[in-house]
Amino acid sequence: MTLEILxxxxxxxxxxxxxxxxxxxxxxxxxxxxxxxTNKQHILTNIIQRYLSPVWEVTNVFFVFFFVGMIxxxxxxxxxxxxxxxxxxxxxxxxxxxxxxxxxxxTYGAKINHRGxxxxxxxxxxxxxxxxxxxxxxxxxxxxxxxxxxxxxxYWALFTSPLTWSIVVLSLTAVLYxxxxxxxxxxxxxxxxxxxxxxxxxxxxxxxxxxxxxxGIIIELRTHNAEHFARIMDLWWLFGISSLLFLGTxxxxxxxxxxxxxxxxxxxxxxxxxxxxxISHYPYLLYPHLTIYDSFTNxxxxxxxxIAFVAGLGLLLPSLYLLFRLFLFDKDYVxxxxxxxx
Amino acid sequence: xxxxxxxxxxxxxxxxTLSFHILYATIGVGVPLMIMIAQWVGxxxxxxxxxxxxxxxxxxxxxxVAVGVVTGTIIGLQLSLLWPNFMQVAxxxxxxxxxxxxxxxxxxAIFLGIYLYTWDRFEDQRKHLLLLIPVALGAAASSxxxxxxxxxxxxxxxxxxxxxxxxxxxxxxAIFNPAMPTKVAHVVATAFMTCAFLLASIAxxxxxxxxxxxxxxxxxxxxxxxxxxxxxxxxxxxxLSGKYLxxxxxxxxxxxxxxxxxxxxxxxxxxxxxxGEEVKYAIKVPYALSILAHGVPGEEVTGINELRENExxxxxxxxxxxxxxxxxxxxxxxxxxxxxxxxxxxGWKFIQAKWFRLLVLLGGPLALVAIEAGWWFTExxxxxxxxxxxxxxxxxATTSGNVDxxxxxxxxxxxxxxxxxxxxxxxxxxxxxxxxxxxxxxxxKGGEQE
Numbered sequence: 001m002t003l004e005i006l007x008x009x010x011x012x013x014x015x016x017x018x019x020x021x022x023x024x025x026x027x028x029x030x031x032x033x034x035x036x037x038t039n040k041q042h043i044l045t046n047i048i049q050r051y052l053s054p055v056w057e058v059t060n061v062f063f064v065f066f067f068v069g070m071i072x073x074x075x076x077x078x079x080x081x082x083x084x085x086x087x088x089x090x091x092x093x094x095x096x097x098x099x100x101x102x103x104x105x106x107t108y109g110a111k112i113n114h115r116g117x118x119x120x121x122x123x124x125x126x127x128x129x130x131x132x133x134x135x136x137x138x139x140x141x142x143x144x145x146x147x148x149x150x151x152x153x154x155y156w157a158l159f160t161s162p163l164t165w166s167i168v169v170l171s172l173t174a175v176l177y178x179x180x181x182x183x184x185x186x187x188x189x190x191x192x193x194x195x196x197x198x199x200x201x202x203x204x205x206x207x208x209x210x211x212x213x214x215x216g217i218i219i220e221l222r223t224h225n226a227e228h229f230a231r232i233m234d235l236w237w238l239f240g241i242s243s244l245l246f247l248g249t250x251x252x253x254x255x256x257x258x259x260x261x262x263x264x265x266x267x268x269x270x271x272x273x274x275x276x277x278x279i280s281h282y283p284y285l286l287y288p289h290l291t292i293y294d295s296f297t298n299x300x301x302x303x304x305x306x307i308a309f310v311a312g313l314g315l316l317l318p319s320l321y322l323l324f325r326l327f328l329f330d331k332d333y334v335x336x337x338x339x340x341x342x
Numbered sequence: 343x344x345x346x347x348x349x350x351x352x353x354x355x356x357x358x359t360l361s362f363h364i365l366y367a368t369i370g371v372g373v374p375l376m377i378m379i380a381q382w383v384g385x386x387x388x389x390x391x392x393x394x395x396x397x398x399x400x401x402x403x404x405x406x407v408a409v410g411v412v413t414g415t416i417i418g419l420q421l422s423l424l425w426p427n428f429m430q431v432a433x434x435x436x437x438x439x440x441x442x443x444x445x446x447x448x449x450x451a452i453f454l455g456i457y458l459y460t461w462d463r464f465e466d467q468r469k470h471l472l473l474l475i476p477v478a479l480g481a482a483a484s485s486x487x488x489x490x491x492x493x494x495x496x497x498x499x500x501x502x503x504x505x506x507x508x509x510x511x512x513x514x515x516a517i518f519n520p521a522m523p524t525k526v527a528h529v530v531a532t533a534f535m536t537c538a539f540l541l542a543s544i545a546x547x548x549x550x551x552x553x554x555x556x557x558x559x560x561x562x563x564x565x566x567x568x569x570x571x572x573x574x575x576x577x578x579x580x581x582l583s584g585k586y587l588x589x590x591x592x593x594x595x596x597x598x599x600x601x602x603x604x605x606x607x608x609x610x611x612x613x614x615x616x617x618g619e620e621v622k623y624a625i626k627v628p629y630a631l632s633i634l635a636h637g638v639p640g641e642e643v644t645g646i647n648e649l650r651e652n653e654x655x656x657x658x659x660x661x662x663x664x665x666x667x668x669x670x671x672x673x674x675x676x677x678x679x680x681x682x683x684x685x686x687x688x689g690w691k692f693i694q695a696k697w698f699r700l701l702v703l704l705g706g707p708l709a710l711v712a713i714e715a716g717w718w719f720t721e722x723x724x725x726x727x728x729x730x731x732x733x734x735x736x737x738x739a740t741t742s743g744n745v746d747x748x749x750x751x752x753x754x755x756x757x758x759x760x761x762x763x764x765x766x767x768x769x770x771x772x773x774x775x776x777x778x779x780x781x782x783x784x785x786x787k788g789g790e791q792e
Contacts, residue, residue, distance in 0.1 A: 001444045017624055018652050025677045040372045049535065053455075053457055053458075054455035054456065054458065054459045054460065057407070057408075057411055057446070057451040057454065057455060058452055058455060059452045060411055060412075060415065060451070061444065061447055061448045061451050063415070064414075064415055064418055064444050064447065065448065067419060067422070068418060068440050068441055068443075068444050068677055069405050069417065069441060069444075071422060071433040071437060071440070072433055072437030072440060072441045073437075074433070075429065075430045075431070075432070075434050075437070076430060076620075078422040078426045078429035078430045078432075078433055079426045079427065079429075079430045079730045082422035082423050082424075082425075082426035082429060082740065083426045083740050083741055083742050084742070085423060086423045086424075086740060086742045086744055086745070086748065087742075087744050087747075087748070089423055089750070090420075090423065090748045090751065091751075093415065093416050093419055093420075094751055094752070094755050096412060096415060097412035097413065097415070097416060097755055097759065098755070098758070100408060100411060101408045101409050101762065103408070103409075103763070104404060104405060104408030104409075104761075105405060105408070105762055107403050108401065108404045108405060108458075109404075109406075109766035109767070109770050136691070150741040152741075170347075210553025211751055229522060244660045262516050297433060297434050297437065298434055298508070298511045300511050300512065300513060301434060301435070301437055301438065301511055301513050304438050304514075305437060305441055308438060308441055308442055308445070309441070312442070312445035312448075315445070315449060316445065316448055316452075317450070319449060319453065319476075320452060322452075322456065323452050323455060323456060326456055326459075326460065327455075327456075327459065333459075335645045340459050340460050340462055340463045341419070341458060341459055341461065341463050342400045342404075342457070342458045342459075
């Protein structure tokens with residue numbers, strides 16, 4: 001394995017973590033808002049807050065880690081993506097800021113339970129993945145023109161492309177599906193039957209749209225980037241495994257059995273699909289301008305980054321384990337028997 | 343839109359974001375240490391007031407951390423969005439501390455979550471203290487790493503430019519650049535100092551508004567003592583920073599001091615107004631600049647005129663006002679805490695007078711002003727460079743339009759977040775004053791014993 005591939009694999013892994021924990025976070029906000037809208041808020045709010053409060057900051061760090069690592073390993077991406085993404089990334093940042101800080105304001109500070117606020121929070125959670133996902137469409141090429149040696153984003157092409165919109169829809173359905181499956185499991189752990197039932201229903205509702213849009217995108221790619229489509233076809237078996245895992249999750253949820261295993265299968269499903277997509281994207285970071293080879297940092301820096309990464313993981317993994325043990329796998333905490341908040 | 347405009351607009355937006363972020367970042371670096379010290383004092387003295395202090399500070403701290411995290415994320419991405427050409431170089435040479443910073447941040451985030459949600463879960467308060475150590479360490483470490491990146495921009499090294507290509511990169515050499523030791527030490531010390539004065543300010547406010555509880559007096563005394571320690575540290579490091587500037591960045595020192603002619607026995611210009619090239623109404627302290635720059639009065643200090651002859655770009659001369667603001671506030675706060683600690687020790691009563699409490703109340707906000715002034719001074723003081731001697735801000739700025747629109751959007755965001763913080767924090771503490779919380783906790787304890 002070359003350093004380039006190792007670098008991108010590490011970053012892709014972190015992006016994957018962000019997709020999972022971020023989805024739980026974004027989806028939770030939406031379900032909370034939707035249940036407020038249908039007057040079922042009392043069922044979900046406690047479960048959601050008990051999970052989110054101690055971990056929301058950690059969720060955020062996965063995102064920071066990804067883009068800082070990207071600049072570190074592939075500095076040329078700063079030049080291409082940095083120049084072109086000013087507007088979309090700024091909008092995402094503003095949403096992220098309002099959402100993150102007001103979550104903290106409301107939960108730790110003022111205990112705001114105002115409806116309008118809950119709706120805004122839920123809505124911004126859906127807008128965020130929608131505003132981040134066009135980057136994936138951009139990476140397929142065709143939306144960036146070189147003007148006087150500097151890259152410019154063709155907004156018109158981007159926003160009229162069916163590919164962009166399919167990816168946006170996929171991100172929305174995936175967020176809701178991932179979040180619903182996780183919260184079903186978490187609510188079940190808390191022994192909260194009502195919340196479990198409600199989340200189970202949402203999980204089943206969103207399973208279909210998530211898999212349909214995912215398949216749709218592969219078909220879109222056939223016309224948009226034939227080269228990429230061909231590489232995806234070479235990896236058909238990985239997408240096959242992913243589909244089987246998907247069926248497993250839906251089956252378990254449907255039968256009300258082993259929600260924990262169902263969530264693990266779901267992570268497996270997204271993991272295989274995410275990596276299969278990543279591998280098929282190889283070697284391009286931005287088709288056709290940028291490959292992982294011509295944007296890679298110098299060897300000395302790459303080695304020092306990898307050493308730092310391994311050392312950092314040595315600290316991080318035990319700490320994350322501690323965090324999970326205290327808040328995800330601790331029965332008393334999950335059931336909300338005591339309020340331990342400072 | 344021309345290139346010049348985008349560079350200027352990008353500078354404005356970066357300045358806005360950083361100026362807003364450093365308020366929260368400073369609190370984020372310093373307050374965990376104060377919480378840790380309060381917790382430790384509480385355990386050592388077996389005094390529940392200090393434990394409660396830690397708990398109450400922690401609660402307010404989360405609010406500021408939240409804004410610190412999101413604005414930190416903003417500046418992290420904005421660096422690439424607004425200065426893509428710089429980040430391309432930075433990625434090649436200085437990515438290591440950037441990367442390490444996210445690890446430190448990660449570490450802090452994990453343990454802060456645990457700390458906040460395990461109150462009363464561990465019977466033993468000492469376990470709780472252990473959780474605070476990684477929070478305080480992570481906070482300080484992230485400021486160290488990110489300041490290293492900034493030091494690199496002031497004194498870039500560890501690479502060579504050959505026909506526009508970066509070669510021979512040495513990441514460790516880039517990290518241990520000459521600007522790094524003084525900068526890092528100064529940033530960390532001033533963050534601790536500022537937080538001590540901020541928390542003292544809050545205690546003074548509560549006493550001034552009529553609370554007579556001994557809790558506030560304990561908080562005030564503890565913070566003034568720490569304030570004194572860290573302001574002395576800051577003054578010492580500030581002196582070293584002056585020597586660094588004289589050696590490596592003479593144009594910044596000369597501009598800050600309005601020092602035109604290269605001369606020995608150079609005097610230090612305090613305050614004053616610049617009229618053309620003539621300094622008016624200033625106080626001149628003889629020999630002080632030579633001492634600041636080299637440690638002895640007889641040494642020569644390079645002046646603006648000589649630098650101009652050698653075609654060194656001179657930063658704008660108005661940074662003198664920023665320098666003065668920073669130093670004056672720093673010195674006054676050192677004096678204030680010194681007087682307080684001595685008077686408390688000797689039992690002098692005047693520190694309990696209203697006028698003195700008012701001065702203490704002013705201390706916190708003034709410290710924040712000094713932080714802003716200090717950063718503006720150091721940043722404007724290296725104009726026109728983004729990478730001194732390698733890349734100008736013009737060359738580094740994005741070619742994208744729309745920066746003007748982003749200034750408006752982010753400006754609005756910062757106003758909302760700023761107001762939000764103030765409203766939430768005041769509400770939080772108004773609704774649950776310390777007297778009430780103490781009373782409640784006594785009831786809880788009483789209940790458990792029966």
